[in-house]
Amino acid sequence: MQIDNNQLLRFTTAGSVDDGKSTLIGRLLYDSKSIFEDQLQAIEETSKKKGHDGVDLALFTDGLRDEREQGITIDVAYRYFTTPKRKFIIADTPGHIQYTRNMVTGASTANVALVLIDARHGVIEQTKRHSFIASLLQIPHLIVCINKMDLVDYSEDVYNDIINQFEEFSSKLLVKDVRFLPISALNGDNVVNPSKNMDWFQGAPLLHTLETMHISSDINKTDARFAVQTVLRPQRKGFIDYRGYAGRVSSGIFRPNDEVTILPSGFTSKIKTIDTFDGELKEAFAPMSISITLEDDIDISRGDMIVKTHNKPESKQEFDAMLCWLNNSPARDRAKYTIMHTTNEQKAMIKEVLYKIDVNSYNRIKEDKQLNMNDISRVTIRTTRPLMIDEYRDNRITGSFVLIDDATHETVASGMIL
Incomplete structure (x- = not known):
């Protein structure tokens, strides 16, 4: 081999x-x-x-x-x-x-x-x-x-x-x-x-x-996912009308002429070119950093996701996840946190702690709902706007997120979407 x-x-x-x-x-x-x-x-x-x-x-x-x-x-x-x-x-x-x-x-x-x-x-x-x-x-x-x-x-x-x-x-x-x-x-x-x-x-x-x-x-080569990090508008000689969407391929394969959908707007287009610092590519796959240009002029910004039209992630505002609490301070009941999922950033809260897991015996603890440092638990998360998510077992990038405390700016938890 x-x-x-x-x-x-x-x-x-x-x-x-x-x-x-x-x-x-x-x-x-x-x-x-x-x-x-x-x-x-x-x-x-x-x-x-x-x-x-x-x-x-x-x-x-x-x-x-x-x-x-x-x-x-x-x-x-x-x-x-x-x-x-x-x-x-x-x-x-x-x-x-x-x-x-x-x-x-x-x-x-x-x-x-x-x-x-x-x-x-x-x-x-x-x-x-x-x-x-x-x-x-x-x-x-x-x-x-x-x-x-x-x-x-x-x-x-x-x-x-x-x-x-x-x-x-x-x-x-x-x-x-x-x-x-x-x-x-x-x-x-x-x-x-x-x-x-x-x-x-x-x-x-x-x-x-x-x-x-x-x-x-x-690496998941089936589900094509590309989270837009920034929009490139060089506006200099040779690139006056260039509008590229830069980011890293999370999974799947992208090629010029692929029909794609932009989420959450739902607009569709075709990939015109896939560009890198070293020139154009005939295909791009995870974890390559690239810039995609489209045939149509669509309003796309950071946090949007480009996917294949016939293979889309779920758009959900409420979902279950396995959460590992990373912070010295325990989770506050129904507190607002910033959730960072791929390049998308918005407000979220832990709606419910369903159970904690004893990682030595693998037993579920349903009585104790307080999340302390190093606790691993199944929770329900609710966000202010829908996220484009996959299950973590199918896609480790689009199936994971972190929570950030707005007051201290500390990363308090990491999660895996179920």
Whole structure:
């Protein structure tokens, strides 16, 4: 199978505290030679000061001073690296229960979630919590990395027992592709190079799995959605009458001569040209940033959506969503918030909290309707004007939104439309 060398894969790491997430990322970067010399030198010096014999690989991602002092990850750390086969963005997310919101933030755009399990402890509540969030966010691929295999003598029986534990509860999850991998991040077993200590494992190491994983079909190519960010009117020589609608393709494919409808107005037209800085295109697809010109002169502004005439999103003013509350302050009853959905911005309120979810047991809590930080709940949202929405499971861009507190301008919640 041929891999597009420019293809970008985003993955997130999740697991309990001290499961070795930061060490795993450090090992990935170190063994794939993706670290600049000055970074390596600085980390070697810090490792010596801390009294380590070798390089403390976790320091590659634990950037905040508090994290380095406590030896834990408390913020989402993003790292970029490239191999000859693919580009990667890693979101290293925290393991503590109180940082669930950080995991939701880091995982929201990921193609792959790496869930780490300590081989000595097996599946614990945090494993279930992180796997549930990965499922809730519809991350298409899950790689369960059973780490610290060196501390259980690289036992195949321990590995198989943890797979059984995981499969027992994961049958309830909505993840299409789950893979298992025995690793030792500290010693580098099955991270970049195959493990000599686990010759019973026939699969590929983690980096090879990430490099060859098929992610092209993860993007929705059926439902063509283009949210207009701005209108381009250069009004200079050669572009006197140019009127282009600029933005990023959320999903689907657009081509010149396609018949399109502009929402919410409902006017129809045909695509005249699809332009980029480098010239015209014969087709555009997610996540390309483009400018579309139309055959007809239609009043279109930021927040409008261009879609194929025979495939439209729903226009709704009231809808249900799974909401993750991100703010320290609890939700206020029937308070007004600003909802940001694609490029559309308007007022909204949480009309009703239907139930909260215990993400450790997956049980619904119907008695407690108070939304506090890190709570995940099913709610009914009402907006001042209709939004053009898809279900989150069909389209992660047009099916998601954030709520902003008008008084503090803080992002208080992220939501997935049902």
